[in-house]
Amino acid sequence: MPDALAERPSALQLFLIFARIGLTSFGGGLSGWMLREFVQRRRLMSEEDFLNGLSIAQALPGVNVTNMAIWIGYKLGGRGGAIACWLGIVVPAAIVIVLLGTAFAWLGNYAVTHVALGGAASAAIGLSLAMGLTAARRVPRRVFPLAIMAATFFAVAILKWPLLWTVLGAGSLSVAVTYYRG
Amino acid sequence: MPNLPLSILAVFLPLSLVTIGGGQSAIADMHRQIVDVHHWLSAAQFVDAFAIARLAPGPGSLLATLIGWQIAGFWGALAATVGIFGPTAFLIYGVAHIWSRYEGARLLRALEKGLRPVAAGMILAASYVLIQSLDGGWLARGTALVSTALLMLTPVNPLLLIASGAGCFVGLHMLALI
Numbered sequence: 510m511p512d513a514l515a516e517r518p519s520a521l522q523l524f525l526i527f528a529r530i531g532l533t534s535f536g537g538g539l540s541g542w543m544l545r546e547f548v549q550r551r552r553l554m555s556e557e558d559f560l561n562g563l564s565i566a567q568a569l570p571g572v573n574v575t576n577m578a579i580w581i582g583y584k585l586g587g588r589g590g591a592i593a594c595w596l597g598i599v600v601p602a603a604i605v606i607v608l609l610g611t612a613f614a615w616l617g618n619y620a621v622t623h624v625a626l627g628g629a630a631s632a633a634i635g636l637s638l639a640m641g642l643t644a645a646r647r648v649p650r651r652v653f654p655l656a657i658m659a660a661t662f663f664a665v666a667i668l669k670w671p672l673l674w675t676v677l678g679a680g681s682l683s684v685a686v687t688y689y690r691g
Numbered sequence: 692m693p694n695l696p697l698s699i700l701a702v703f704l705p706l707s708l709v710t711i712g713g714g715q716s717a718i719a720d721m722h723r724q725i726v727d728v729h730h731w732l733s734a735a736q737f738v739d740a741f742a743i744a745r746l747a748p749g750p751g752s753l754l755a756t757l758i759g760w761q762i763a764g765f766w767g768a769l770a771a772t773v774g775i776f777g778p779t780a781f782l783i784y785g786v787a788h789i790w791s792r793y794e795g796a797r798l799l800r801a802l803e804k805g806l807r808p809v810a811a812g813m814i815l816a817a818s819y820v821l822i823q824s825l826d827g828g829w830l831a832r833g834t835a836l837v838s839t840a841l842l843m844l845t846p847v848n849p850l851l852l853i854a855s856g857a858g859c860f861v862g863l864h865m866l867a868l869i
Binding site for chain 2: 568571629649
């Protein structure tokens with residue numbers, strides 16, 4: 510290994526790093542931040558290890574950020590490290606969101622609060638739609654993947670089928686076909 | 692209902708495993724179960740919670756925590772959080788554990804490429820369901836579309852965009868236009 514990696518951090522340090530990432534991350538774009546923190550600045554893991562983890566975190570179900578936290582935590586500190594990183598990314602941000610929700614509930618007596626949240630939600634749906642369109646753009650322009658995408662949309666949005674069965678069905682079919690094509 | 696937190700847990704546990712490509716994909720089903728099946732929140736409350744979750748820092752799936760809190764307080768929040776994050780946490784932990792022993796490259800590629808269209812379909816479905824729950828009519832829908840275009844075409848800061856959406860609506864409200 511050309512670059513010697515730095516000494517391994519303690520579970521508490523891992524918790525604090527991820528707490529900071531969790532509390533300062535708004536609206537995504539976290540993987541670049543983590544790469545900077547763990548690979549470039551602190552030299553805690555190699556870039557290859559990091560990128561391997563990132564593609565697994567994206568392929569497996571689960572939030573990419575929390576998946577990545579567990580992957581990094583496990584690499585750097587085994588079971589304790591994984592738990593520390595997971596708690597770090599989830600717990601402080603969970604407390605903040607509950608406080609924020611409570612604050613908005615108090616403000617809910619004013620009609621203007623609901624109007625403001627309506628405006629915020631309308632703009633925020635743009636985030637969801639933009640992400641959906643970006644994801645759709647990355648789908649290969651072939652009949653089979655496009656049909657899977659359309660069928661998933663139709664089953665979930667129009668037929669309102671339970672997501673679990675839709676994903677198990679469409680997902681395993683799609684993964685199997687992709688796997689055997691090589 | 693004494694076992695409300697348990698019912699919440701039962702709703703979110705399976706949802707955890709279908710959050711492919713991030714929490715966005717599960718929102719359509721969360722909406723279906725919370726609003727349509729269990730009537731725990733109204734569609735308007737759900738959209739409010741969605742907006743708050745987007746304004747807050749941290750993983751977007753903390754929407755589940757907020758919803759759990761609103762339905763059943765602390766235990767509801769805990770149940771929803773454990774439900775939405777728990778199963779996938781064990782899954783990635785298990786994969787990290789055995790990764791060193793297996794050369795999983797081909798299966799991994801198939802997983803990633805194969806799940807792409809499914810994730811895209813789910814996220815588009817989530818947007819569709821959310822747009823349908825908006826009250827505020829064409830103004831709200833128009834705002835959602837303008838916001839989408841801005842996000843895709845410019846490097847605008849999402850938080851600023853959401854705040855501007857809120858500001859716009861409040862401004863129009865004060866002018867008594869909506």
